[in-house]
Amino acid sequence: MTETKTGTLFGxxxxxxxxxxxxxxxxxxxxxxxxxxxxxxxxRPGHARTIATAHIRADVIETAFxxxxxxxxxxxxxxxxxAIRDFYERSAAxxxxxxxxxxxxxxxxxxDPFFYGSFLHMYxxxxxxxxxxxxxxxxxxxxxxxxxxxPITYGDDVMxxxxxxxxxxxxxxxxxxxxxxxxxKVGHNIAKIKxxxxxxxxxxxxxxxxxxxxxxxxxxxxxxxxxxxVPYFSIILLPGGKGRRxx
Amino acid sequence: MTETKTGTLFGxxxxxxxxxxxxxxxxxxxxxxxxxxxxxxxxRPGHARTIATAHIRADVIETAFxxxxxxxxxxxxxxxxxAIRDFYERSAAxxxxxxxxxxxxxxxxxxDPFFYGSFLHMYxxxxxxxxxxxxxxxxxxxxxxxxxxxPITYGDDVMxxxxxxxxxxxxxxxxxxxxxxxxxKVGHNIAKIKxxxxxxxxxxxxxxxxxxxxxxxxxxxxxxxxxxxVPYFSIILLPGGKGRRxx
Numbered sequence: 001m002t003e004t005k006t007g008t009l010f011g012x013x014x015x016x017x018x019x020x021x022x023x024x025x026x027x028x029x030x031x032x033x034x035x036x037x038x039x040x041x042x043x044r045p046g047h048a049r050t051i052a053t054a055h056i057r058a059d060v061i062e063t064a065f066x067x068x069x070x071x072x073x074x075x076x077x078x079x080x081x082x083a084i085r086d087f088y089e090r091s092a093a094x095x096x097x098x099x100x101x102x103x104x105x106x107x108x109x110x111x112d113p114f115f116y117g118s119f120l121h122m123y124x125x126x127x128x129x130x131x132x133x134x135x136x137x138x139x140x141x142x143x144x145x146x147x148x149x150x151p152i153t154y155g156d157d158v159m160x161x162x163x164x165x166x167x168x169x170x171x172x173x174x175x176x177x178x179x180x181x182x183x184x185k186v187g188h189n190i191a192k193i194k195x196x197x198x199x200x201x202x203x204x205x206x207x208x209x210x211x212x213x214x215x216x217x218x219x220x221x222x223x224x225x226x227x228x229x230v231p232y233f234s235i236i237l238l239p240g241g242k243g244r245r246x247x
Numbered sequence: 248m249t250e251t252k253t254g255t256l257f258g259x260x261x262x263x264x265x266x267x268x269x270x271x272x273x274x275x276x277x278x279x280x281x282x283x284x285x286x287x288x289x290x291r292p293g294h295a296r297t298i299a300t301a302h303i304r305a306d307v308i309e310t311a312f313x314x315x316x317x318x319x320x321x322x323x324x325x326x327x328x329x330a331i332r333d334f335y336e337r338s339a340a341x342x343x344x345x346x347x348x349x350x351x352x353x354x355x356x357x358x359d360p361f362f363y364g365s366f367l368h369m370y371x372x373x374x375x376x377x378x379x380x381x382x383x384x385x386x387x388x389x390x391x392x393x394x395x396x397x398p399i400t401y402g403d404d405v406m407x408x409x410x411x412x413x414x415x416x417x418x419x420x421x422x423x424x425x426x427x428x429x430x431x432k433v434g435h436n437i438a439k440i441k442x443x444x445x446x447x448x449x450x451x452x453x454x455x456x457x458x459x460x461x462x463x464x465x466x467x468x469x470x471x472x473x474x475x476x477v478p479y480f481s482i483i484l485l486p487g488g489k490g491r492r493x494x
Contacts, residue, residue: 013385015270021383024274025267112389114398123398136268136393136460138260138383142359146383151361151370156410158421163403174405177424213383 007035007099009126010106011113013137014051017214021143022051026135030055033106035063035098039091039118042066048108061103065091088118092125099130111140116163116184141182144212144235148219153180157240164189164236171196180240187232194222202238210234254282254346256373257353258360260384261298264461268390269298273382277302280353282345284310286338286365295355308350312338335365339372346377358387363410363431388429391459391482395466400427404487411436411483418443427487434479441469449485457481 010029015021030036036056040046046064056062068087069080098105113119113134126132141161145152153159160178162171164185175181175196183193186208197203206222210231222236257276262268277283283303287293293311303309315334316327345352360366360381373379388408392399400406407425409418411432422428422443430440433455444450453469457478469483 016383018272020272020275021270023262023268023270023385025265027271028267112385112393114392114400115389116400116402116404120398120401134393134396136263136385136389138270138359138385139389142362142383142386145361146359146381149381151367153361153363153408154367155363156412157363158410158413158417159408160425161400161406161408163405165403166405170405174424177421178407 005102006130007102007104008131008133009095009099009122010104011109011119011123011132011134012052012106013109013112013135014048015138016111016140016143016212017047017051018143019051019054021138021213022055023135023137026137027055029135030106031057032104033057033060034103035061035105036108037063037065037091037095037105038108039065039067042068046108048110051110052108061098063094065094088121088125092122095122095126096130099126109137112137115139140212140233141184141235141237144209145182145237145239147212147217148207148209148237150207150237150239151241152182152237153240154242157242159240164193168192168196168199172199175200175202175238178238179242181238183236183238185232186230186234186236190230193236197222197236197238205238207237207239208234209237252349253377254349254351255378255380256342256346256369257351258356258366258370258379258381259299259353260356260359260382261295262385263358263387263390263393263459264294264298265390266298266301268385268460269302270382270384273384274302276382277353278304279351280304280307281350282308282310282352283355284312284338284342284352285355286312286314289313289315293355295357298357299355308345310341312341335368335372339369342369342373343377346373356384359384362386387459387480388431388482388484391456392429392484392486394459394464395454395456395484397454397484397486398488399429399484400487401489404489406487411440415439415443415446419446422447422449422485425485426489428485430483430485432479433477433481433483435476437477440483444469444483444485452485454484454486455481456484 012026038048068083109119157179159180160174161182208222208225210218259273285295315330356366404426406427407421408429455469455472457465
């Protein structure tokens with residue numbers, strides 16, 4: 001029996017949503033991959049899979065990992081942590097089966113694989129024993145500030161990226177200290193985020209972006225958004241500009 | 248005489264340096280553009296031009312804008328501000344000549360056009376009177392954390408981007424407050440940046456990256472870099488991970 005060469009796990013950054021904002025490298029790796037894996041909400045086709053569609057081989061082996069719980073549950077909840085840890089263990093084990101059989105696996109990642117997101121939990125579990133290659137992608141926030149036609153940083157601006165899951169005091173403190181800011185994971189955190197923006201004196205500058213670079217894209221001043229339910233992956237931008245010395 | 252349709256200015260994000268990390272959209276727009284413009288240091292071919300080479304038309308009209316002063320001069324120096332303002336005025340005027348003649352112009356941007364950089368000075372001068380479209384790109388910092396195999400943010404990490412031009416006290420304060428940090432524009436600021444990292448208690452975690460994703464790429468712990476002259480566009484990373492709740 002000849003020894004099988006083990007496969008490589010590719011973390012493939014797909015960018016912010018517009019399939020044309022994928023890189024040439026991501027398109028090349030996807031079109032060669034015998035196995036494609038991706039995370040998705042139960043019962044949905046999955047954003048990542050939708051972005052990648054045009055580049056996936058007809059004879060691909062496809063594996064979808066369906067989150068057992070909603071992303072909206074609090075991270076610090078013990079039941080959540082236990083359920084999602086088991087889920088990540090099983091997902092990693094499923095990838096490793098292919099790698100051990102000598103098949104490369106392309107794991108689809110919305111945005112950039114090393115900037116938040118589920119890929120990191122696979123990376124941390126697989127990198128020690130297997131070859132892992134990461135292809136960076138345009139972040140969702142970059143897609144959003146482009147969609148909003150809002151240059152985010154000039155000159156010597158400081159930019160801070162804040163998960164909307166932080167408490168109001170922490171959000172307000174960081175918002176006061178930064179020239180530019182991006183608030184991710186808005187969803188049910190929106191009332192708290194609005195309060196923090198008011199308390200930092202920055203509410204009027206905030207821009208709300210939903211589905212940036214995708215069909216159904218929505219860009220509005222946060223002050224004009226009104227009361228409504230918003231998706232978890234929407235983003236709020238505070239563009240910089242104080243660092244702009246040359247006008 | 249028939250009226251000429253005026254051209255569109257495309258701000259084309261080229262990504263962090265590896266030409267294959269350009270987007271499909273950037274490649275398409277470049278291959279159609281009758282005029283390509285780019286900024287560069289005097290006497291150099293220019294990074295942006297080098298990244299884009301494979302996609303530029305053989306019959307293209309090419310315009311290089313050569314910086315009149317080094318990027319290493321202090322932003323707050325009056326002579327610098329005056330020289331560079333004149334330079335941006337002339338560069339914008341030169342682009343507008345093409346737009347008024349009905350020719351689209353692709354302005355090459357390293358990284359992402361709306362994240363720092365000279366494109367913004369063209370955007371602010373041209374957008375009111377002409378059509379401007381922006382194609383986002385992978386940021387240089389994203390190329391650097393990928394090159395360093397250093398996931399930058401997990402879970403609810405706060406990430407701060409700091410220009411190395413800030414003073415030591417401001418750097419240290421922001422470094423203390425963030426989970427993850429990226430320090431841009433290192434160059435001759437390196438001694439000050441090291442002092443700020445020490446004072447924030449984070450020196451040992453810092454990673455130095457030069458020419459991320461490009462030939463000559465260099466990744467090392469900052470503690471092992473030693474005393475040396477480093478390029479302006481090198482980057483220092485402080486990876487996050489405190490926000491990682493699930494291991």
